[in-house]
Amino acid sequence: MKREAYFPEVVKQALSNIPPGSWMSAVPEGCIRLNSGYPAANLVPSTELKEATDRLLTEEQDLPLHYIGSPRIDQLKTQLIERMNERKMEVQEDEVLVTSGACQAIDLIARILLDENAFIIVESPTYMEALEIFQNYTKNIITIPIDADGLDTKQLEGILIERTKKEEPLPKLLYTIPTFQNPTGTTLSFARREKLIKLAKEYDFLILEDDAYGELAFGESPTTLKSLDEEDRVFYVGSLSKIVAPGMRIGWIAAHSEWIEALFWFKKDLEHPFAQSVMSAYLEKVNLAHRSVLLTEKYEEKAVILYEALIHFMPEGVKWYRPEGGYFMWIEVPGVDTTAMLAKAKKAGVAYVPGQYFFLHQDEGKSFLRLSFSYASKEEIKKGIEILSHVVAEEINK
Amino acid sequence: MKREAYFPEVVKQALSNIPPGSWMSAVPEGCIRLNSGYPAANLVPSTELKEATDRLLTEEQDLPLHYIGSPRIDQLKTQLIERMNERKMEVQEDEVLVTSGACQAIDLIARILLDENAFIIVESPTYMEALEIFQNYTKNIITIPIDADGLDTKQLEGILIERTKKEEPLPKLLYTIPTFQNPTGTTLSFARREKLIKLAKEYDFLILEDDAYGELAFGESPTTLKSLDEEDRVFYVGSLSKIVAPGMRIGWIAAHSEWIEALFWFKKDLEHPFAQSVMSAYLEKVNLAHRSVLLTEKYEEKAVILYEALIHFMPEGVKWYRPEGGYFMWIEVPGVDTTAMLAKAKKAGVAYVPGQYFFLHQDEGKSFLRLSFSYASKEEIKKGIEILSHVVAEEINK
Numbered sequence: 001m002k003r004e005a006y007f008p009e010v011v012k013q014a015l016s017n018i019p020p021g022s023w024m025s026a027v028p029e030g031c032i033r034l035n036s037g038y039p040a041a042n043l044v045p046s047t048e049l050k051e052a053t054d055r056l057l058t059e060e061q062d063l064p065l066h067y068i069g070s071p072r073i074d075q076l077k078t079q080l081i082e083r084m085n086e087r088k089m090e091v092q093e094d095e096v097l098v099t100s101g102a103c104q105a106i107d108l109i110a111r112i113l114l115d116e117n118a119f120i121i122v123e124s125p126t127y128m129e130a131l132e133i134f135q136n137y138t139k140n141i142i143t144i145p146i147d148a149d150g151l152d153t154k155q156l157e158g159i160l161i162e163r164t165k166k167e168e169p170l171p172k173l174l175y176t177i178p179t180f181q182n183p184t185g186t187t188l189s190f191a192r193r194e195k196l197i198k199l200a201k202e203y204d205f206l207i208l209e210d211d212a213y214g215e216l217a218f219g220e221s222p223t224t225l226k227s228l229d230e231e232d233r234v235f236y237v238g239s240l241s242k243i244v245a246p247g248m249r250i251g252w253i254a255a256h257s258e259w260i261e262a263l264f265w266f267k268k269d270l271e272h273p274f275a276q277s278v279m280s281a282y283l284e285k286v287n288l289a290h291r292s293v294l295l296t297e298k299y300e301e302k303a304v305i306l307y308e309a310l311i312h313f314m315p316e317g318v319k320w321y322r323p324e325g326g327y328f329m330w331i332e333v334p335g336v337d338t339t340a341m342l343a344k345a346k347k348a349g350v351a352y353v354p355g356q357y358f359f360l361h362q363d364e365g366k367s368f369l370r371l372s373f374s375y376a377s378k379e380e381i382k383k384g385i386e387i388l389s390h391v392v393a394e395e396i397n398k
Numbered sequence: 399m400k401r402e403a404y405f406p407e408v409v410k411q412a413l414s415n416i417p418p419g420s421w422m423s424a425v426p427e428g429c430i431r432l433n434s435g436y437p438a439a440n441l442v443p444s445t446e447l448k449e450a451t452d453r454l455l456t457e458e459q460d461l462p463l464h465y466i467g468s469p470r471i472d473q474l475k476t477q478l479i480e481r482m483n484e485r486k487m488e489v490q491e492d493e494v495l496v497t498s499g500a501c502q503a504i505d506l507i508a509r510i511l512l513d514e515n516a517f518i519i520v521e522s523p524t525y526m527e528a529l530e531i532f533q534n535y536t537k538n539i540i541t542i543p544i545d546a547d548g549l550d551t552k553q554l555e556g557i558l559i560e561r562t563k564k565e566e567p568l569p570k571l572l573y574t575i576p577t578f579q580n581p582t583g584t585t586l587s588f589a590r591r592e593k594l595i596k597l598a599k600e601y602d603f604l605i606l607e608d609d610a611y612g613e614l615a616f617g618e619s620p621t622t623l624k625s626l627d628e629e630d631r632v633f634y635v636g637s638l639s640k641i642v643a644p645g646m647r648i649g650w651i652a653a654h655s656e657w658i659e660a661l662f663w664f665k666k667d668l669e670h671p672f673a674q675s676v677m678s679a680y681l682e683k684v685n686l687a688h689r690s691v692l693l694t695e696k697y698e699e700k701a702v703i704l705y706e707a708l709i710h711f712m713p714e715g716v717k718w719y720r721p722e723g724g725y726f727m728w729i730e731v732p733g734v735d736t737t738a739m740l741a742k743a744k745k746a747g748v749a750y751v752p753g754q755y756f757f758l759h760q761d762e763g764k765s766f767l768r769l770s771f772s773y774a775s776k777e778e779i780k781k782g783i784e785i786l787s788h789v790v791a792e793e794i795n796k
Contacts, residue, residue: 001629003656006570006604008513011660020663044460049672053451062442065643100498100667107666115406133666172404206404231399245463247671258401262409265418268505268531269498273645274447275673 010116014136023128023357028346032384035351036375037182037327040302043295044245045282052282064277072280073271079283080238080252086289087214089226089236094257097264098276101251102212102239104269107133109173109208109235109253112262114138119171121159123151125330125358125365127182127210130175142171143360148321150188151176153195160203173206179222180213180326183358183370187222187324197225200233212239213326215292218300232256240279242327242374243288243295250279296325302373302381303329309382313389315396327374330355336395338369345391350384408514412534421526421755426744430782433749434773435580435725438700441693442643443680450680462675470678471669477681478636478650484687485612487624487634492655495662496674499649500610500637502665504528507571507606507633507651508535510660517569519557521549523728523756523763525580525608528573540569541758546719548586549574551593558601571604577620578611578724581756581768585620585722595623598631610637611724613690616698630654638677640725640772641686641693648677694723700771700779701727707780711787713794725772728753734793736767743789748782 004012027033056064056072064070077096084091099105106129114120114137122134124143134141144156156174163170176196178188188196200207209225226236232255239251249272253263303323310320310331319332333341339354355368373381402410425431454462454470462468475494482489497503504527512518512535520532522541532539542554554572561568574594576586586594598605607623624634630653637649647670651661701721708718708729717730731739737752753766771779 001631003654003660006511007660008511008516010513011510011664015660015663038464041460044463046455046459046463049463050452050455053455054448057444057448057451061444062439062643065442065444065447065645066436067639067644070645100670104667112409113404113406115408118406129666136664136666233399241465245460245672246465247463247468247675249667249670249672256401262401262405262413265413266409266534268527268534269502269647269667272498272647272670272673274643274647274676275670277645278672 010137013116013139017132017135020132023353025342025351027351030349031346032350032380032387033375034371034381034384034388035353037372038375039242039245040298040375043298048285049245049278049282052285053278056277056281060277064273066273067270068273070273070277072277073273076276076280076283079280083288084238084254087221087224089224089254091254092257095254095260097253097260097267098271099251099253099267100249100269100272101241101246102210102237103129103133103251105237105251105253106130106175106208106210108263108267110134110137111266113173113206117169118173119169121156121171121174121205122360123176123181124360125183125355125368126175127177128357130210131360134175140169141360146181146184146186148186149192150178150181150186151192151196153192153199156196157199160199164203170203171205173208174200175208175210176225177210177212178225179211180216180324180328182213182326183328183353183355184321184330185323185326185328186321190223193223193225193228197228197233201231205233207234208237209234210237212237212242215243216296216299216327217325218296218303219324226254235259243292244279244282248275248279250275299327299374302378305378306371306373306381306385309385313386315389315393317396318392327372329371329373331369331371333367333369333392333395335367336392337366339366341391341395345388348387348391350387352388408535411514411537415530415533418530421751423740423749425749428747429744430748430778430785431773432769432779432782432786433751435770436773437640437643438696438773441696446683447643447676447680450683451676454675454679458675462671464671465668466671468671468675470675471671474674474678474681477678481686482636482652485619485622487622487652489652490655493652493658495651495658495665496669497649497651497665498647498667498670499639499644500608500635501527501531501649503635503649503651504573504606504608505531506661506665508532509664511571511604512536515567516571517567519554519569519572519603520758521574521579522758523581523753523766524573525575526755528608529758532573538567539758544579544582544584546584547590548576548579548584549590549594551590551597554594555597558597562601568601569603571606572598573606573608574623575608575610576623577609578614578722578726580611580724581726581751581753582719582728583721583724583726584719588621591621591623591626595626595631599629603631605632606635607632608635610635610640613641613686614694614697614725615723616694616701617722624652633657641690642677642680646673646677648673697725697772700776703776704769704771704779704783707783711784713787713791715794716790725770727769727771729767729769731765731767731790731793733765734790735764737764739789739793743786746785746789748785750786
């Protein structure tokens, strides 16, 4: 039986891309994990979640184990809205949809907006999972480079002007991680945020704002696009993966109620009452604003150690930005193929993610790599950069 | 802003259908819930799941709270495969994908096979969530009636012959709940199962076998289509919702490894490590075969009470089959509009699901209703049927 024959064209097209998760290489035992975009093990509240589960099931018994019925399913939504309000984003109850992490949120937004004829704009580089998702819907992906101030809105405008002139289709959606971007760690400047919102109005596109790292600002917290959005063009995507635990799979979309209604239509995995209620019970005992401050302090300490280790150990020519929040640093090693180098690095005892996976046109990422300061300990970070610097130096001097 | 303008045609089309969950009407406090396809509250293992969570997080700490890392994510798959093997379905590890319940499983299968040009066959009546899902992909839904022996394979063959003759597109997929069907409670006879597999080969279509109720056989357990499937045409969908707890959202797909690979490609909510690991820890202490026997005994007692109450209380002319397993009974009340009657029934103190929601062409379901014997207690079932019978008698005599 020829299985491919059963797939619609758009599915065949998607299946011809790089398989999902290709970027996630096996890491040998004992290797320092500067690749993992995970929260630090000691910052994952396993004891508190255990307590929350115990309290939940003692109080509610079977309720959170049915399809619906636990009052904490609604309560979780309220808790997320309260936190958004604190962060100066006005959101009502019918403007929020809880999802299985940011990934399902992104997939659902793509589902209601993109077909194979639609155009979408993404940052370059960008979050590899999001690239995978969009490529499941359309080939028409336009990339706009990122610099130290985030998405280059001048280039964006140039492309929009040119496409208009040439009567080429305009994009429907722009995907951005404006704050502490994955993988670059950069943040979109305020001026560019205003410009982006203006361009969206002018060229009639929608914005998917992925704010997975927004709670982790070392300095002042940047204004979200959502709070600048007067025309309901922004689909805001939040996540508790980075500030509570990714394994709970709790994310959400905040958008105009009509968008939410359409998104709900296509969300066919139903609610996740157990995970959602446990999370809600956990949040009853935790102030997210305080937790965010505490986590940020810890991550900043590690970011500084990473930054200083790079200065101390890395050979000349290697480049990076100073991180202002989030989980990541983005390193350029001019002239070196970071994909080829990974095997040597892992053998030497340190893992990273090669830059190519964050680019639609993978070749553009050959000389970059992503380092995460979230998961490894301070000692490991320092040691890891020392090891990596030797490997890099060898490659440069080859 | 005109939001509809942003949606692709297929999305607009989907959004013109009946909104998801329309069948789920509000049930007043104190009303007997013969509508809910829920496991009985006292059969949901909340204490055991609490213990499992506690044990899991004590042993593994942060592991099940990351994206990956808990060994119990893989172990759950092994446990599901072992149970399938016990039920005479040979399945390898690369032939299983764990999903968020049967609903996500059905949605994913639709995602890789159906576009707006594809044809699909469903039973009539059928599971309303599945109808909602398929309608999100295509308008081309062909319905085949069900009788006491399940899907009418003679009619199916007739339609296939006719479409072939007329050179009309043949269906790609057939969706069936062959065992203790939702909503009718009927089971496809063995002869028809063989016939169905034969037709699939002959007319080159695939089969989605939804086996959500397969573990709950009052008598001998019917042979699954999966175990008759020599050509890997069957996508088997299993679920722990009915035999453990729906709120955990654990289902799975078993199919040829190439199908599984494609399904995984489009499953963008990632793994659900917390829920999956808790379930796996729970299953370490529970023998599913034994649990299935115990649950079946309990549900059969309630089914018998429902069946006898119908005989005792229902006015003449009302019809039903004797259930052989599962959660449901399907009642025909000739000449009565069950949708209109629901308000009266709820006012009198009993809720059911009107038949119309299980039909693509809702008018065909006007005189049917679905009763569930799973959730309500024995006393409630008896009382509920007494109340419902009075309401029905009044409607008939109107």
